[in-house]
Amino acid sequence: MRLPKALEELINSFEQLPGIGPKTAARLSFYLLHTPQGYLDSFGQAVINLKKNTVECSFCHNVAQSDPCLICQDKQRNQKIICVVEQPMDLLSIERTNQFRGVYHVLHGAINPLQSIGPEEINIDSLIRRIEVDYGIEEIILATNSGMEGEATAMYLKRELVKINQERKSKFRISRMGQGLPVGADLEYADEATLRQALEGRRSY
Amino acid sequence: MRLPKALEELINSFEQLPGIGPKTAARLSFYLLHTPQGYLDSFGQAVINLKKNTVECSFCHNVAQSDPCLICQDKQRNQKIICVVEQPMDLLSIERTNQFRGVYHVLHGAINPLQSIGPEEINIDSLIRRIEVDYGIEEIILATNSGMEGEATAMYLKRELVKINQERKSKFRISRMGQGLPVGADLEYADEATLRQALEGRRSY
Numbered sequence: 221m222r223l224p225k226a227l228e229e230l231i232n233s234f235e236q237l238p239g240i241g242p243k244t245a246a247r248l249s250f251y252l253l254h255t256p257q258g259y260l261d262s263f264g265q266a267v268i269n270l271k272k273n274t275v276e277c278s279f280c281h282n283v284a285q286s287d288p289c290l291i292c293q294d295k296q297r298n299q300k301i302i303c304v305v306e307q308p309m310d311l312l313s314i315e316r317t318n319q320f321r322g323v324y325h326v327l328h329g330a331i332n333p334l335q336s337i338g339p340e341e342i343n344i345d346s347l348i349r350r351i352e353v354d355y356g357i358e359e360i361i362l363a364t365n366s367g368m369e370g371e372a373t374a375m376y377l378k379r380e381l382v383k384i385n386q387e388r389k390s391k392f393r394i395s396r397m398g399q400g401l402p403v404g405a406d407l408e409y410a411d412e413a414t415l416r417q418a419l420e421g422r423r424s425y
Numbered sequence: 426m427r428l429p430k431a432l433e434e435l436i437n438s439f440e441q442l443p444g445i446g447p448k449t450a451a452r453l454s455f456y457l458l459h460t461p462q463g464y465l466d467s468f469g470q471a472v473i474n475l476k477k478n479t480v481e482c483s484f485c486h487n488v489a490q491s492d493p494c495l496i497c498q499d500k501q502r503n504q505k506i507i508c509v510v511e512q513p514m515d516l517l518s519i520e521r522t523n524q525f526r527g528v529y530h531v532l533h534g535a536i537n538p539l540q541s542i543g544p545e546e547i548n549i550d551s552l553i554r555r556i557e558v559d560y561g562i563e564e565i566i567l568a569t570n571s572g573m574e575g576e577a578t579a580m581y582l583k584r585e586l587v588k589i590n591q592e593r594k595s596k597f598r599i600s601r602m603g604q605g606l607p608v609g610a611d612l613e614y615a616d617e618a619t620l621r622q623a624l625e626g627r628r629s630y
Contacts, residue, residue: 222490222495224489224490230472230475238452248443251443257477260473262434263438263469264468264470265469266431267438267457270431270454270457308455309451
């Protein structure tokens with residue numbers, strides 16, 4: 221059976237999104253048939269204008285309204301503590317905690333030899349340059365994910381940062397996000413690697 | 426933290442889709458930041474033009490490229506057997522079986538007293554009229570869903586159809602989709618209502 225072309229085009233577009241298979245794509249498209257045209261217009265325009273109306277901050281590489289971004293512009297934040305994350309969404313998650321008052325550096329990826337993503341393919345060079353020219357840096361927090369690629373990236377970064385530190389009198393701290401049991405988790409269901417990290421990182425209580 | 430306006434608008438649009446929460450909406454929007462503008466343009470245009478470039482078939486109420494739709498126009502199909510479904514997606518599912526060569530009637534909903542959707546709110550009137558003027562009708566297949574609303578709709582329709590049949594010499598058949606175990610299912614995991622239907626609807630073998 222042939223679907224109307226307009227519907228088929230929309231289903232195809234949805235299908236290319238991550239985590240959306242043919243069935244969900246069809247369900248979403250049929251759902252949109254019942255929504256007001258005003259919503260369709262604003263949704264469609266939002267898709268078309270997404271990249272046109274955002275820029276990448278030339279300091280931290282976060283997606284932003286302006287360059288530099290609001291965080292890099294913010295004089296209230298400690299520009300000497302840089303938290304390195306893989307993706308803008310990671311930054312957003314950390315911001316939601318309302319606990320971090322430093323600035324960020326978004327790598328836009330992680331080192332992944334299997335997909336031939338090396339250090340040159342992600343924003344590591346600009347991070348190194350950013351640190352090299354700033355002798356006041358206090359701390360670099362490596363907040364890449366704790367999977368294989370994120371760990372590899374953190375290890376690579378650590379090596380590079382140690383090199384910079386060796387040439388400095390006032391050294392900056394290099395830290396990594398704490399690992400252990402997620403809040404609310406049961407020991408029973410935790411995997412061994414997590415439990416091992418939780419033991420290693422146990423704190424006086 | 427304030428997100429760029431363009432990104433926030435897109436996240437809001439995604440969030441209004443069924444089954445897409447705030448996290449998925451953000452994930453999809455951030456994903457789109459890394460896609461080519463050409464894809465964004467065609468996706469956005471597909472959303473905007475969805476309703477402009479589709480029509481509702483005035484016979485079966487399916488979404489279509491033309492009115493009447495390709496199925497209602499098709500002389501190869503048996504126009505005397507009408508399969509009644511709730512939604513266009515249900516029609517699509519039946520078409521995929523390649524087994525039904527009749528035509529359809531899409532109700533665009535089901536009777537649902539809790540949401541004050543009565544028989545007048547869905548395309549029942551037009552179905553009744555369609556049958557009343559056509560004395561050659563051979564069969565009406567009630568293929569509404571087998572949940573509460575679908576059953577209520579099927580029961581309501583049956584009553585109305587029986588009334589029409591009583592005034593006719595050559596009566597049409599009224600049927601309902603078979604119920605029982607889905608193909609590939611284990612008895613162990615089947616619910617009681619399904620097992621009861623499977624027993625009742627058992628076939629000689």
